Amino acid sequence: xxxxxxxxxxxxxxxxxGLVGSLTGLGGGIIIVPLLTSVFGVDIRYAIGASLVSVxxxxxxxxxxxxxxxxxxxxxxxFLEVATTTGAIIGxxxxxxxxxxxxxxxxxxxxxxxxxxxxxxxxEYQEVATPDTLAEYLxxxxxxxxxxxxxxxxxxxxxxxxxxxxxxxxxxxxxxIGSGAFxxxxxxxxxxxxxxxxxxxxxxxxxxxxxxxAGVYLSRGYIDxxxxxxxxxxxxxxxxxxxxxxxxAKTQTLRIIFSxxxxxxxxxxxxxxxxxxx
Numbered sequence: 001x002x003x004x005x006x007x008x009x010x011x012x013x014x015x016x017x018g019l020v021g022s023l024t025g026l027g028g029g030i031i032i033v034p035l036l037t038s039v040f041g042v043d044i045r046y047a048i049g050a051s052l053v054s055v056x057x058x059x060x061x062x063x064x065x066x067x068x069x070x071x072x073x074x075x076x077x078x079f080l081e082v083a084t085t086t087g088a089i090i091g092x093x094x095x096x097x098x099x100x101x102x103x104x105x106x107x108x109x110x111x112x113x114x115x116x117x118x119x120x121x122x123x124e125y126q127e128v129a130t131p132d133t134l135a136e137y138l139x140x141x142x143x144x145x146x147x148x149x150x151x152x153x154x155x156x157x158x159x160x161x162x163x164x165x166x167x168x169x170x171x172x173x174x175x176x177i178g179s180g181a182f183x184x185x186x187x188x189x190x191x192x193x194x195x196x197x198x199x200x201x202x203x204x205x206x207x208x209x210x211x212x213x214a215g216v217y218l219s220r221g222y223i224d225x226x227x228x229x230x231x232x233x234x235x236x237x238x239x240x241x242x243x244x245x246x247x248x249a250k251t252q253t254l255r256i257i258f259s260x261x262x263x264x265x266x267x268x269x270x271x272x273x274x275x276x277x278x
Contacts, residue, residue: 010040010227011234014054018238021055022062022203023246023257031261032231034268042227049223052214054235059207061239066200069145069247073197076140076155077204080165084183084209087169092216094174105274108266116259132158144194153194161191173213181262195254196246
């Protein structure tokens with residue numbers, strides 16, 4: 001296969017990854033790593049490096065659209081990034097000392113259960129709940145655009161959500177993913193935010209988390225410009241398209257896509273854990 005054909009195929013796969021990652025808040029990395037390792041035979045360490053670049057590109061490509069439309073909770077995202085970036089550094093440092101095979105299998109079952117939780121019947125809009133005192137003090141509550149106006153929502157269980165974000169950051173450093181799945185679930189299921197607010201705020205955050213992990217992988221020489229460039233060029237337009245689609249998409253459709261990707265992600269993690277691919 002020629003270099004041009006190889007790069008073109010990677011671009012097509014990356015475009016799809018960016019589209020799906022932007023729609024679900026997962027980031028494109030969860031598709032990029034299996035694509036590069038299973039289809040193109042790329043060493044998993046370099047695939048993870050390119051994956052982190054794709055996650056950063058997905059975040060940059062979609063975040064501006066979501067912020068402009070008023071979906072993203074910037075104050076909440078910046079607050080939670082303290083946890084994710086701290087966790088990303090811890091995870092990246094831990095990656096050289098521990099085996100993650102058993103961890104990935106455990107996480108796979110967690111993801112499958114999370115996919116089940118995300119399909120639990122729930123209103124598209126936030127139900128009336130008692131606002132979190134700390135969230136009110138930090139002014140993290142926001143509004144959500146709908147039709148010709150906006151409706152308010154409240155952040156719940158902020159300490160629990162912050163703890164899950166720390167775990168998500170550690171997983172990002174350990175496994176080379178943006179950990180968008182855990183970010184979305186933390187905001188959707190624990191902090192009880194509207195689903196579109198969860199996915200858009202996750203997109204805003206994953207770039208920072210991935211950039212923190214990418215610095216460690218770059219220092220180890222695992223980010224190849226020749227591989228990362230077509231990945232980034234494919235992910236960016238996919239992320240922009242996904243951002244435009246999400247604004248008018250039905251929440252239940254997004255939840256179904258989200259759940260399917262979680263299950264595929266879980267099965268891939270089990271496969272990698274059993275075959276030594278991680």
